[in-house]
Amino acid sequence: ARAQAMEVVESPSVDYADIGGLEEQTREVREAVEAPLLDPEQFETVGISPPTGVLLHGPPGTGKTMLAKAVANQTDATFIKMAGSELVQKFIGEGARLVRDLFELAAEREPAIIFIDEIDAIASKRTESKTSGDAEVQRTMMQLLSEMDGFDQRGDISIIAATNRFDMLDRAILRPGRFDRLIEVPEPNAEGRHEILKIHTGRMNLADSVDLEALAEDTEGFTGAELESLATEAGMFAIRDERTEIRREDFDEAMAKISSEESAGTPIAFY
Ligand code: ATP
Secondary structure: OHHHHOEEEEOOOOOHHHOOOOHHHHHHHHHHHHHHHHOHHHHHHHOOOOOOEEEEEOOOOOOHHHHHHHHHHHOOOEEEEEEHHHHHHOOOOOHHHHHHHHHHHHHHOOOEEEEEEOHHHOOEOOOOOOOHHHHHHHHHHHHHHHHHHOOOOOOOEEEEEEEOOHHHEOHHHHOOOOOOEEEEOOOOOHHHHHHHHHHHOOOOOEOOOOOHHHHHHHOOOOOHHHHHHHHHHHHHHHHHOOOOOEOHHHHHHHHHHHHHHHHHHOOOOOO
16 A cells, blocks of 8 residues: 555656756756766765755646656656655555655665655644644654665665745755755746747647747746646647647637636635
8 A cells, every 4th residue: 555655657758858948947957866866976076965855846837747757767767756745644654654665665776766746745844733643744754854864875866855835844854965955946937838838739730820939928827737738728629629730719718718717716715
């Protein structure tokens, strides 16, 4: 049952070229994760230690998981993913044990990249309350930190974490020797949205009426994940109309559909 909490992929199929608009972030991830795995001597020669852990932070759906998978692909590493929320919610009382298993599995499968999504679930700023649930979360986090402390002789294992709630993080996990390399992954700007749209429409038969650059301008606030569903929805409208070519109006309808879904999903405020 415990193994089910982890997603394990040998050398995932995501490539840097599949990621739009994150050139700077890609460069930083390569420096912090790829270089130490592929060329550790470089760090020894220069006389510095590579970063212990990398923390990717930014809104949901912006490409954090993709970045981690792309590095695993590039380094031919096993990608081992675990969500912080699963560590503490799914297997109550087993969080610390799961963390131990995670690092054991990584050692068996090295080179490996451990990816902990939603790290905030185990590393939020402490509130005053000291309920048993809190103590369990605390133990899970202590286990993670102690695994990372024992990382000096770690061999070929890298650890990447991600969060959408950087402001809520316990700053203790950001100290040197812990998650000591921060990389912000923001919402894409117009240029980034254009790159992402090109990637996700790459296999689509677009009519000349579709202007991706204009579409990028019109989709301010969309994340990569939302742009991907925009392209998919547009394709669905073409299929409904029994066409294989995707037209501008398909994207217009897709936009309308997504916007209405978004406003329907807005939570009602309580006063
Ligand atoms: P979360 O915080 O919700 O886990 P995330 O930042 O890890 O989100 P991903 O899982 O990497 O987001 O992205 C989800 C999907 O959205 C990807 O599989 C991809 O199809 C699309 N996507 C997101 N960002 C990008 C991007 N920069 N370029 C291309 N596709 C993207």
